Structures are given as structure tokens and as C-alpha cells.
Amino acid sequence: MKRYIDNSAAWLSAANIIVVLVFLIFPIAVAVTMSFDAREYLGRFPPPEYSLRWYRHFFSDAYYLTGLATSLRLALITTIVSTTAGVSAAIALDRYVGPGKQALESLFLSPLIVPAVVIGFALLLFFANIGVFDGFTRLLGGHIIITFPYTVRTTLAGLVGIRKTLTEAAMSLGATERRAFWDITFPLARTGIVAGAVFAFAFSMDDVAVSLFLTSPDSYTLPVAMVSMMRTNFDLTIAAAAVMLMIFTFVLILVLDRTIGLDRLIGKGVFRS
């Protein structure tokens, strides 16, 4: 009886894993296949013939290309601003000892718990009130505030592991505080900083909920362009764009693995030899 129950539980758990894998992967496979569909219209899956027409269509459509250019420019500036601000805030938080350290830390992480739509809506009202109507500036504001907590958090996680004695040793050997920082702390904290920058770039490239409120007719991001196309027409250019976004995710994972190592990102746990 015991063995019977155990066997069925083991089967159930294996079946669960397979069903979940299929559920996660199969739709993606369908989308990738459909993006190579040679038909001119959106037909049934699977496509009878394959071609690159939807990719050609994407790269000849000014609407998508403008969105892509804006997205890339926005993600780059966002990453620079929020990494700079995040890293300096994290260094200060790491050094600071005294009352309110915890409060200060949760203050900087608080944009994470405000729903994105609320941030988008709030910024829309605020920018209208203070008279900022330029789409790109508004988008930049929105993207900086949603990515900032990630850069603070990952940098802080990187800094906490560095022993203070290393800096003290450098300073006792005659280095100035600044020199000790650039020669000792910064190189050791680099992985955390890179992870934060990668997160910031990725979240900026992916955001819809905040951007949708802040776009203007001439400044819109690629995800916003894709969403409005998804609502109005059924066309496989979106699938082609989605496949390219996916390749972008894949590259990102590779970068993360090369710089930090995926295992370090998750941790191995206490009880692994």
C-alpha cells in the first residue's frame, strides 16, 4: 500500500512537471513557427509554407522601427541614470550605520510595491500639472523610477558581501578613502552593479503599463507599438517582433550567466555540498 501511494505520487509529480513544461514551451513554439508563416494572412497553425516575410515586414515598417529606436535609446539612458543613482545610494546605505537604516532601505525599494499602472497614472497627472508634455522626457521619468529599486537592491546585495576589513587594510597602508573605494570596493561590487544594469535595461525594454500613459504620438516604445497593433489588427509582424524580443531575453540570460553565474543569482542553499 505504502509503495502504491508513493508510486502514484511520484507519477503525479512527474506528470505535473511534463504538463508544465509543455504549457510553458508549446505556445512559444507555436508563436515562433507562426512568425515564419509564408501566407499573407493570419491562417491556421501550422503554416503550410515558411518564409521571412513578417521579419521583412517588421524591418520595413516605420511604425515599429521608430518604436524600436525609441525603446533602445530610452533603455540606454534609463540604465545609465538609474544605475548611477542606484549605485551611489547603495554605497551610502551600505556605509551608513545609525537609526533609520532599515527605513531608508525600504524607502528606496518602495517603487517596487506600487503597481505599475498607479505609477504611470500618477506621473501622467504630475507631468501635466507641471507642464512637461514631451513624450520622451515623460517616458524617461517613468522608466527611471521603475528600474531604480532594482539597481539599488542588486548593488547592495553585492556590497554586503565585501568585508570592511579590506577597505580598512588598504587605508592603513596609506590609500585615501577614494583610492580604497576605486581599487578595492568597486571591483568587488562589479557583479552586483552589472546585474542591476542588466535588470534595468531589461525592464525598461519590456514595460507597457507605465509607458502606455506617458507616450506621445511621436515618442512611443516598441512594446507600446506592439500592444496597439495587437488590439487592432491580427498580423504576424507582432509574432516576428516577439521572436526578436525573445532572442534579446536569451542574450540577456547569457550575459547574466557570464558575469554573475546563474547559480550565484539563485544561491545554492545551506545544505548542498
Place this chain on the structure above:
Amino acid sequence: MKYSRSTALLLLPGFALFLALLVLPLANVLDESFRLFEPGRIGSAKDAAYTLFNYAEILTPSYLRYFAETFKFGVLSSLIALVVAFPIAYAVARQPSPILRKLAIGFLIGMMFLSTLVRVNALQLTFGPTGYGQLLSGLLNVSPNGRFYTELVVVFGLLHYLIPIAAITLLGTIQNLDPRLIDASQVLGASRLRSHLSITVPLCIPGLLSAFMICFTLCLSAFVVPMILGKGKVLFVSNLIYSRFSEIADYPSGSAVAITMLIVALITIYGITWMVSKRYGNLK
């Protein structure tokens, strides 16, 4: 303290961003939420009278429906995600082969990072009329354009990103569990299932609660999934806020909904965190 001036200087950019892009805008929303709205305008007038009307409106059934719907989908999808992700997290945490383990973790992280638009588009193509929509709705004996099928696809959309996140969160918890406890209980005669049910699961309750919290707050703020996959039939609170901006420009009402949504999110997060630390704080 010798660092204090440079420390304050380092905090300055963060503070400035935080004040200008979060505190002031939210204060603005709070103020707007108490303003009287005159139909036909965009937002409230500069000197509009203060009123509680926008909040009173939320308590009417037509508004509460959005909150009820968001909660229903949030609780249901988060629970399914936890149940389904737990065995996966366990299998990865106890995976002896380092290559398989790395592949699995890479896969989960990749699925977590995948753009929402990629998922939504993939699910649209797979479960829509040109994919397997006819087949699946036929199997379930429902109309592919009916409410039930649309709700099902929305749940799929939520699960597609909740499952990887839940699995990664639970992975951390399970890894910190002493595997010898399971061995001990089995030596003492428990079946494998029994030892998991009476040891692994109870010890993972704090982790399960925080995974639930993460999933549920993600559902609360889900926006693209209901907007695209819900086809106008399933609408969450976030979609209500968006329609207050895009359709009728009733900013005071949108503000009241936004403030309410923010409070609900804060209560959920702090409530569950408080519960975990109070009841299970001694486990750590």
C-alpha cells in the same frame, strides 16, 4: 562621523528621483482623488471643490466588480501556480546532476524574464481561433467566444509568468531545508509522500506564503494580460484606471481607484510579511 557628509551626498540623487518621480506624483494623485469632476473636461479644474464622491463611487457594485474580479483571478491563479510550481522547485533543488540543474535554473530564469508581450502573443496564437482554440473549447464543451473560455485564457496568461516566478522563489526555500529530515522520517517508517506532507510542506510554509504574496501582488497589478487576452470581457482594476485616462479623462475617479488599489497592495504585502515574521520568525 567622518563619512556623514559624503554619505548624504551619495544619497542625494536617489532622494531627488524618489521625491520627483514617486512622492510628489502620488501626493498629486491623492489630492486629485478628492476633487469634483465635471464631465467633458480633461481632469479636474484647478480650483475644483473637494468631495468624497470619487471614493463613494468605488463602493457601488459596478466598481466593486472590478476589484472582485481582480481578487478572484489573483487568488485562483496564485494558488494554482504554487501547487504546480512546488514539485518543480523540489525536483530542481534536489537535482544531483549539475548540468541538469543549471539548465533548469536557466530555463526558469529565462521564462521569468520573457517579455509579457511575447507570452501574450504566443498564448493568443495558441489558444485563439487560428490555433487550438476550437479544439480546446470543443473538449471542454464551451463556446470559444464565451466568457468561460476567455477567463480560462486569462488564467493561462497569468500562470505563464507566475509559475516560473513561484518555482524560483520556492527553490530558495527548499534549498535551505535539511534533506536529512526527510531521510530520518523515512527511516522511521513514513512513506515518501507522507514525509513530504508532514515535513517538507510545513517547513516551507513561510516560503509558500511569500511566494503567494509575490504572485498575488503581480496579479493585482497585471495589466497587459487582461487587456489583451481578456478581450474586454475580463477587466482588472488596472484596466479600469487605464480607461479613466484613455476613454473619459475622469482623472479624479481614476485617482481614487489608483489610491484604493495602492492601499490594497500595501495591505496585502505588509499583512503577509507581518504574518510570516510573527509566526515563523523563530524558524530562521
